[in-house]
Amino acid sequence: GAAPAIVQAQANIRWRLTSAFPKALDTxxxxxxxxxxxxKELSGGKFEISVHAAGEIVPTPGLVDAVQNGTVEMGHTAPYYYFGKDETFALGCAIPFxxxxxxMTAWQYxxxxLKLMREFYKNxxxxxxxxxxxxxxxxxxxxKEIKGVNDLKGLKFRVGGFAGKVIERLGGVPQNIPGGEIYTALEKGTIDAAEWVGPYDDLKLGFYKxxxxxxxxxWWEGGPQLDLFINTKAYDxxxxxxxxxxxxxxxxxxTDMQAKYDARNPNALKQLVGSGAKLVAFPKDVMEASFKESMALYSEISAKNPNWKKVYDDYAKxxxxxxVWFRFTEARFDSFMQAQKL
Amino acid sequence: GAAPAIVQAQANIRWRLTSAFPKALDTxxxxxxxxxxxxKELSGGKFEISVHAAGEIVPTPGLVDAVQNGTVEMGHTAPYYYFGKDETFALGCAIPFxxxxxxMTAWQYxxxxLKLMREFYKNxxxxxxxxxxxxxxxxxxxxKEIKGVNDLKGLKFRVGGFAGKVIERLGGVPQNIPGGEIYTALEKGTIDAAEWVGPYDDLKLGFYKxxxxxxxxxWWEGGPQLDLFINTKAYDxxxxxxxxxxxxxxxxxxTDMQAKYDARNPNALKQLVGSGAKLVAFPKDVMEASFKESMALYSEISAKNPNWKKVYDDYAKxxxxxxVWFRFTEARFDSFMQAQKL
Incomplete structure (x- = not known):
């Protein structure tokens, strides 16, 4: 009869999801x-997914392998962490400029x-x-404040993933330091600078001190996307x-994660400024030199990595x-609003 | 036993949704x-919702009544259409500036x-x-090109809903004309101007001719949100x-609708400009006078409508x-990118 068929279609499932992030990054x-x-709600409690922080099952660098091998069914991560396997991973997350x-959401949806990245991830x-x-x-x-592009020379800068390739081209020395060790390294001067996320997360780590x-x-993370990765055999x-x-x-x-950041960053920014953080725009020559080196890097990668070239050509267009479109009504509306006393 | 309980929980349901829009507005x-x-997909085909264009069951102005009375279970609309019932509807959609x-998504999510608007919609x-x-x-x-705020005086301007209140304060004459009649009215000079949506929708209607x-x-629609309205008794x-x-x-x-506009507007804008449309920013004095009148209007409404005041105070904060937050890293990143030859 019909009832057993329904029971089969709605089988109880328990899956594991490994996050690339610590619990402290609550957003x-x-x-x-x-x-x-x-x-769980959508399945009436029948499809349960346990979420595990980075390191509980596998550490962040092992996440792609773990999903690929079926050690876990799912992972949640910033794909650019895996650019060492193939630079194309970065295009599913963020590249400088x-x-x-x-x-990013429009390009994916x-x-x-989404079509191109899924073709690539299928590998x-x-x-x-x-x-x-x-x-x-x-x-x-x-x-120390960065006053010009020369101040990047020799700068020991803790910066996530793919952006380090551009920092290097500008004479900087990218540092790969886990979140929990950045504060001490900055305090001692072992490193000169560190980027993390934005006001909401940065406030908790206290770097402003x-x-x-x-x-x-x-400029290396204008809109980084996180991805849910699922093992294709499990998914099938x-x-x-x-x-x-x-x-x-x-x-x-x-959508909820972007909303959380958009709603929480303003108050965190106020607190940071109130605690002595000094907001400084990168100088024009830093922006321009970084842009130029980024574009040169992308040409070089395109010449040797056909996976990258296929996706990047579409991304760049x-x-x-x-x-061109955002420059008109979106930008004009926003800049007017930002200039008002509200 | 367990099986009948599952069958009950997943009962077949057929609901009707009335859209406030014609099918031609495909996004x-x-x-x-x-x-x-x-x-339908999420329910394994058991929860079916038929979608009806504006006028098929009820015309757009009757949508709120139809959902309220249970004539239909659901409606999809721009809440500001109903500001005549109560100005608070506009806050769930868009107000000038x-x-x-x-x-908007961050404020809602x-x-x-969402909490405040749901309290209001419960009425x-x-x-x-x-x-x-x-x-x-x-x-x-x-x-005719608008060269200053005086050009708004006497201007017969087809403009959606709530914004007309500000246009009036600036001496303009807001016109309420259905989408299908705008072209002829513009061509004949019965009206001087008309706004619709943006490049993707405007291109189809051919106003550039x-x-x-x-x-x-x-400036009256910096990020208008559409809402799904559901009759609370049906929902319960x-x-x-x-x-x-x-x-x-x-x-x-x-999220999908915003992605569609973001992905489709650029090409439509190119086509419009290629067909002779002249992109012109509103002059500074138009923006400033409109902003001033909008804020004055909101003060007046706040003084007499406690529903509005409760929501607007939170919205304005x-x-x-x-x-303040968007002015820094988001705006600086976007304006740099928009200035590059990409």
Whole structure:
């Protein structure tokens, strides 16, 4: 009869999700919890996903391997962490002078972004779903103010992933230091500067106490996207309903994370400034030199990595078209509002 | 036993959704179709929602009454259409010099926006879910270029809803004309100007042929949100799973609509400019006078409408805080990118 068929279609499932983040990053780590809760609600409690912080099952660098091998069914991460395997991973997350948050979502949902990235991730037995964005990040905390491009020479700068390649080209020395060790390294002067995320996360780590200059914008992360990675074999065992549940719960968490950052950063910024943080725009020559080196880097990668070239060509066209449009009504509306006493 | 309980929990349901829009507005009308398709997939085909264009069941102005009375279970609309019932409806959608798209979503999801608006909509037996945003709209099509605030005096301007109140204060004569009649009215000079949405929708209606000056920004619609309205009694009959299905499918459609506009506007803008549309920023004095009159209007409404005051006080605080934050890294990143040759 019909009843057993329904029971089969709604089988109880328990999966594991490894996050690339510590619990302290409650907005980013929290997105996986939001996702898991929504999956549970949508399935009437039958599809349960346990969320594990970085290191509980596998450390962050091992996340792609763990999903690929089926050690876990799912991971939630910033794909650019894995650019060492292939630079193309960065295009699913953020590259210097890339898309902003809305543009990235538009490229993924409605442009060719999701299609192209899924083609690429298939090589790792992975299917991806956009699941969160931080918005444009800050440029980080600098013991000495950066007054020109020459100040980057020799600068020991803790910076995430792919951006280090551009910092190197500008004479800087990118440092790879886990979040928990940055404060002490900055305090002691072992490093000269460190970027993390933006006001909401940075406030908790207290960098303003040891490096007052808070530069912006984080030109290497204009709209970094987090992805839900799922092992394709595990995914293929799901019913159409459960596949839909994953897609919609991930979409909810995607929008919810950006909303959390947008709602929480303003107050955190006030507190940071009230505590002595000095907001300083990167000088024009730093922006221009960084842009030039980034574009040169992308040409070099395109010449030797066909995976990258295929995705980047589409990404770059979307970026060019999108910025022409955003320059008019969006930018004019925003800049007017930002100039008012509200 | 267990099986009948599952069958009950997953009962077959057929609901009707009336859209406030014609099918020709495929991105806005389409959001209700995206929502309906996702609800169907998430429920394994058991929860079916038929989508009806404006006028099929009820015309747009009757949508709130139809949902309130249970004539239909659901409606999808721009809440500011109903400001005649109470100005507070506009705060759930867009007011002149209000929140942009990301800010509106942040206020709804993570600020007090959704909570406060739901309290208000309860007076109409309605529960709301954010379901789409167009992003900042264009200022519309003008037969003569607007060179200063005096050019607004006597201007017969087809403009949607609540914004007309500000246009009136500036000496303009807001016109309420359905989409299908705008072109002829503009061509004949019965009206001097008309705003619709943005490049993607405007291109289809061909206004550039009869009024070349395409002004921006649409300061009265910096990030208008569409809402899914559901009759609360109908909603209360749903199982927790079906409630979750509505929430998540609406969230998907919410993000998907903004992505569609962001991905499609750039090419439409190119085509419009290629066809002779002249992009013209509103002069500074128009922006400033409009801002001043808008703020004066909000003070007046606050003095006499406690529903408005309660929501607007929260909205205005969120707007002030948010613009301080967006002014730094987001604006600096975007303006740099928009100035590059990409």
């Amino acid at each position: 980013i780590y929290g997105a996986a919890e939001v996702f898991s809760r929504h999956v 890339g898309l902003n948050s809305r543009q 409605e442009g060719n972004g 790792y037995n992975i299917i991806s779903f956009p699941m969160g964005n931080t918005g444009a990040q800050m440029g980080g905390w600098f013991r 040891v490096a007052k200059n808070y530069h912006y914008p984080g 065992t799901l019913t159409p309903e459960y596949k839909a549940i994953i897609e919609n719960a991930a979409a909810y968490a995607h 979307f970026r060019a078209d999108s910025n | 806005i009308y389409g959001a209700a179709e995206v929502f309906s398709r996702h609800v 209000g929140l942009n798209s990301r800010q 993570e600020g007090n926006g 109409y037996n309605i529960i709301s879910f954010p379901m789409g945003n167009t992003g900042a709209q264009m200022g519309g099509w003008f037969r 009869v009024a070349k000056n395409y002004h921006y920004p649409g 009959t749903l199982t927790p799973e079906y409630k979750a299905i509505i929430e998540n499918a609406a969230a998907y459609a919410h 969120f707007r002030a805080d948010s613009n």
